[in-house]
Amino acid sequence: xxxxxxxxxxxxxxxxxxxxxxxxxxxxxxxxxxxxxxxxxxxxxxxxxxxxxxxxxxxxxxxxxxxxxxxxxxxxxxxxxxxxxxxxxxxxxxxxxxxxxxxxxxxxxxxxxxxxxxxxxxxxxxxxxxxxxxxxxxxxxxxxxxxxxxxxxxxxxxxxxxxxxxxxxxxxxxxxxxxxxxxxxxxxxxxxxxxxxxxxxxxxxxxxxxxxxxxxxxxxxxxxxxxxxxxxxxxxxxxxxxxxxxxxxxxxxxxxxxxxxxxxxxxxxxxxxxxxxxxxxxxxxxxxxxxxxxxxxxxxxxxxxxxxxxxxxxxxxxxxxxxxxxxxxxxxxxxxxxxxxxxxxxxxxxxxxxxxxxxxxxxxxxxxxxxxxxxxxxxxxxxxxxxxxxxxxxxxxxxxxxxxxxxxxxxxxxxxxxxxxxxx
Numbered sequence: 221x222x223x224x225x226x227x228x229x230x231x232x233x234x235x236x237x238x239x240x241x242x243x244x245x246x247x248x249x250x251x252x253x254x255x256x257x258x259x260x261x262x263x264x265x266x267x268x269x270x271x272x273x274x275x276x277x278x279x280x281x282x283x284x285x286x287x288x289x290x291x292x293x294x295x296x297x298x299x300x301x302x303x304x305x306x307x308x309x310x311x312x313x314x315x316x317x318x319x320x321x322x323x324x325x326x327x328x329x330x331x332x333x334x335x336x337x338x339x340x341x342x343x344x345x346x347x348x349x350x351x352x353x354x355x356x357x358x359x360x361x362x363x364x365x366x367x368x369x370x371x372x373x374x375x376x377x378x379x380x381x382x383x384x385x386x387x388x389x390x391x392x393x394x395x396x397x398x399x400x401x402x403x404x405x406x407x408x409x410x411x412x413x414x415x416x417x418x419x420x421x422x423x424x425x426x427x428x429x430x431x432x433x434x435x436x437x438x439x440x441x442x443x444x445x446x447x448x449x450x451x452x453x454x455x456x457x458x459x460x461x462x463x464x465x466x467x468x469x470x471x472x473x474x475x476x477x478x479x480x481x482x483x484x485x486x487x488x489x490x491x492x493x494x495x496x497x498x499x500x501x502x503x504x505x506x507x508x509x510x511x512x513x514x515x516x517x518x519x520x521x522x523x524x525x526x527x528x529x530x531x532x533x534x535x536x537x538x539x540x541x542x543x544x545x546x547x548x549x550x551x552x553x554x555x556x557x558x559x560x561x562x563x564x565x566x567x568x569x570x571x572x573x574x575x576x577x578x579x580x581x582x583x584x585x586x587x588x589x590x591x592x593x594x595x596x597x598x599x600x601x602x603x604x605x606x607x608x609x610x611x612x613x614x615x616x617x618x619x620x621x622x623x624x625x626x627x628x629x630x631x632x633x634x635x636x637x638x639x640x641x642x643x644x
Contacts, residue, residue, distance in 0.1 A: 240280045243269040247284075250328050251321060263332035270338060278345055279353075286355045288322040322362040336370065336425035343367065344476035368480050371423060371431070376482070378489055381418040381433065383409060388428050392473070393418070396430065399469040399509060400450055407452050411435055415457040417465075419490045421482055426474075432482040434490055435469040438462035438498070442602055443507050444583040446592070465494050467506045484575040491605055504605040505580065508568050509587065510596040516554050516565065517597065520638055525550070529597055535585060544584055551582050551599050552632035555623070562621040572603040573617050576610030579603055579625040582632070 246266040253259045273281060298317035302310040329335050343363050350356050379385075381393065394402040402408050412418055420433035437449045438459040443466045448454060467490075470483055491504045518526065525546055528534055556579070558565040564573065573579070579601060586592070586600025606613075613624050625633075 237277055237280065239269065239273055240277050240284065243273070243281060244284045247325055247329075251325055259328055260331050263329050263335060266329060267332045267335050267338045270342065275345075279349065282346060282349075282353070282356050282359060285322060285325075285359050288320060288325060289358065290318055290320055320358070320362050322359060323366060326363055326366045330366070330370065336423070337429070339363065340367065340426070340474055340476035342476070343478075344474070347475065347478060364479060367477060370425075371477060371480055371482075373485050375423055376421045376431070376485075377424070378486070378493075379420055379422055381412065381420055381430075383412050386428070389420075389430065392428070392430060393420075393433060396433070396471055396473040397469065398471045400446065403452075407450070410452045410454070411450075413456045415439075415459050415462065417490075417494065419486065419493075421486055430473050431477060432470065432472050432486055434467055434471075434483075434486055436490065436494070437466040437468055438501075439464050439466050442466070442503060442505050442581070442604075443468070444581070444586055444600075444602075446507050446587045446600060447589070449507070459498060460500075462498065463501060464503045464505060465491070465498075465501055467504070483571060487575060487605065488610065491607060495607070504607070506572060506577070506601075506603045506605075507583070507586065508572065508601045508603055509592070510551065510555065510566060510599055510601055511568060512566050513551060513554055513596040513599060514594060516558060517550060521550055522546075522638075535588065535593065535598055547597055547599065548582055548584065549632045549636040550638075551596075551601075552629050553636035553638070555579060555582075555601065556625055556629065556633040557636075564623060568601075569603075569623070573623060574614065575605070576612070576614035576617070577603040577605045577624070578609070578613060579623065579629050581626065582629060 243266060246262060246269060250259060250262040250266060253262055270278075270281070295314075295317045298310070298314040302314045326339060330339060332338070343360065346356060346360055346363070350360055381389065383390075390408060394408055402411070410416070415438045417436040417438065418433060419436070420430035422429070423431060437443065438457070439449075439462055440457070442464050443449060446468055449466065449468050467487060470486070472478070472482070494504070495501055517529075525543065528543055529547075555564065555566055555569050564570050569579070581602040583600045583602065585598040587596070588598050592598050592600070616622050616624070
């Protein structure tokens with residue numbers, strides 16, 4: 221088999237070992253093969269070879285993949301033809317010429333048993349070094365496009381997780397939970413009792429791997445503090461008495477699917493399902509962390525406030541009313557006015573506002589855990605999902621970049637005076 225010139229350069233430079241060479245040749249053969257049976261066999265072998273590579277060899281293989289680019293002469297000719305005559309036929313030829321052979325390779329690797337999982341893992345590994353390897357960005361672009369197609373909503377299955385769910389999946393929930401760590405099986409079981417719900421998206425090719433999951437507490441009134449929701453000894457309430465569904469944790473499980481959005485679909489689907497199960501629910505809200513607040517405070521808050529909250533136990537006991545008000549105003553300003561480009565600086569705010577939610581309330585010492593104090597000085601936020609207003613809020617957010625917030629939160633933001641400026 222002839223090895224393409226870019227592979228010969230890589231191999232002759234000592235950048236790849238025998239395992240990478242064999243895998244690259246398998247990939248070349250896979251692209252050349254037209255028979256379905258032979259293609260599947262080659263894909264299966266290529267996936268097995270990829271999985272057997274060590275970390276250094278995987279990086280060498282990404283260098284190989286970077287060479288799978290569209291033929292430049294063919295692309296230039298198609299572009300020139302389209303520029304001279306922008307007909308539909310020339311547009312099709314240009315699109316075909318610009319297609320990277322990597323995309324076809326990823327499609328064929330996906331034919332192998334376990335191919336989808338291997339490609340998700342491949343992207344996870346790729347993302348760990350992509351900042352240092354800008355030449356890999358084209359690989360990520362092609363792979364992300366394929367994964368976005370394969371993991372669209374039509375392929376996903378929504379499942380409720382309860383204590384009868386397989387131990388393998390339950391163990392993975394414990395492993396993946398990224399917002400409020402699960403403290404053992406007793407904690408997990410309490411999160412799955414009658415007044416709680418947990419839902420996850422699954423894909424047919426990854427049947428025991430949750431892609432994303434959300435934890436919900438059915439409560440009377442909108443919760444302001446997360447510790448009561450996480451208390452393993454809290455009595456189990458009758459869900460028939462609940463009037464509010466509190467989304468208190470949402471976790472993306474697959475790093476290889478980063479940037480492929482599932483959360484907005486999951487929240488809306490869960491809200492609709494809960495409304496059917498409990499028609500008396502009046503409000504769907506979050507109890508959300510504010511992960512970037514503490515870092516922002518350290519750069520923007522007045523020195524006297526920073527000095528007060530620098531003490532490890534500053535929040536224990538009676539806190540001066542003035543300090544509480546100042547921190548709430550700063551938090552409101554951070555969520556409503558602090559921007560990254562045209563969007564809110566806070567990633568959780570971007571997520572919920574982009575889904576069409578509204579920022580309803582700030583909660584003093586909503587998370588008094590060590591983690592909560594470290595990332596947001598203990599403050600938490602309630603975002604409300606008014607089902608009738610989601611589409612309108614979503615459109616306004618992306619069209620006008622408006623932060624939909626209650627009058628109370630807006631008022632706090634206006635009252636905030638950062639160093640060097642007066643309150644509005």
